[in-house]
Amino acid sequence: MAGNYRRNDFADRESLAAALAETVASRLSAEIQATQAASLAVSGGSTPARFFEVLSNTDIAWDSVNLTLIDERYVPDTSPRSNAGLVKAKLTRNKAANARFLPLYHSGELDADLKDAEHFLTSFFNPPDVAILGMGNDGHTASFFPDAKELEHLLDPASRDEIAAVHADSAGELRLTLTLSLIRRAHFIALHIEGAEKLATLEKALAPGSTWPIRRVIDAATSPVEIFWAP
Numbered sequence: 040m041a042g043n044y045r046r047n048d049f050a051d052r053e054s055l056a057a058a059l060a061e062t063v064a065s066r067l068s069a070e071i072q073a074t075q076a077a078s079l080a081v082s083g084g085s086t087p088a089r090f091f092e093v094l095s096n097t098d099i100a101w102d103s104v105n106l107t108l109i110d111e112r113y114v115p116d117t118s119p120r121s122n123a124g125l126v127k128a129k130l131t132r133n134k135a136a137n138a139r140f141l142p143l144y145h146s147g148e149l150d151a152d153l154k155d156a157e158h159f160l161t162s163f164f165n166p167p168d169v170a171i172l173g174m175g176n177d178g179h180t181a182s183f184f185p186d187a188k189e190l191e192h193l194l195d196p197a198s199r200d201e202i203a204a205v206h207a208d209s210a211g212e213l214r215l216t217l218t219l220s221l222i223r224r225a226h227f228i229a230l231h232i233e234g235a236e237k238l239a240t241l242e243k244a245l246a247p248g249s250t251w252p253i254r255r256v257i258d259a260a261t262s263p264v265e266i267f268w269a270p
C-alpha cells in the first residue's frame with residue numbers, strides 16, 4: 040500500500056527525542072487509563088539512546104508498563120552488542136526504573152527463550168500498544184535482514200508466530216525478532232531514523248517497486264507508520 044506512513048521531520052536529534060518521548064508517553068498513558076496496563080516494544084542499535092534517556096525521565100505510570108524488544112542480538116546483556124544492555128543502561132532507570140522489562144535473551148538456551156518469549160508476547164504484547172522501529176542502511180528493520188534464511192517466514196503477514204530466530208550472514212550473530220505479523224498490528228508504530236544516509240535509504244525503500252523489509256512492514260501495517268527523522 041503506497042503512502043501508509045506520515046513524515047515527522049525535526050531540526051535536530053534532541054527535538055526528535057523530546058517529541059517521540061512525548062508521543063509515546065501520551066499513547067501509553069491513555070492505554071493505562073483505559074485498561075490499567077500498556078505495552079511498549081523498542082528497537083536497539085545505536086539510534087535510540089538519546090530517545091531512551093528522555094523517555095526514562097518522562098512521567099508515565101511506569102509500573103503499569105510491560106516493555107520488550109522488537110529484536111535482539113542473541114548475546115547476554117553484558118555484551119556491548121546486546122539490545123537489552125542498551126535498554127538497561129538508558130531506559131529502565133530514572134522514572135522508568137519500575138517498568139517491567141521482558142528481554143528476549145534470557146537463559147541462553149534458544150528453545151527455552153523462544154518459548155518464554157512466546158508466552159509473554161501472547162500475554163502482554165498481542166499486539167503491542169506502541170512499537171518503535173529502527174532501520175539499517177540495507178533496508179532492514181527489526182531483524183528482517185535481506186539475506187536472512189527465514190526472511191519470507193518473518194515477513195509473512197499471516198504467520199501465527201509472534202517471534203522467530205533469524206540466521207543472516209550480515210547480522211553478525213543469531214538474532215531473535217518479533218515477526219511482521221505481530222508488529223504490523225501494533226496500535227501505534229513509529230520508525231525512528233536519523234541522518235542523511237538513513238533518509239536516502241528510506242527514500243529508496245519508499246520508491247515504486249521496492250521490496251525491502253522496511254517497505255514490507257510499512258505496507259502491511261494496520262495503521263500509518265509515523266516516521267520520525269532528524270539530520
Ligand SMILES: O=C1O[C@H](COP(=O)(O)O)[C@@H](O)[C@H](O)[C@H]1O
Nearest residue numbers: 082083084085086110173174175
Ligand atoms: O541491528 C539492529 O539494527 C537496527 C538499526 O540500528 P542502528 O544502530 O542503525 O540504529 C535496529 O533497529 C535493530 O533493533 C538492531 O537490532
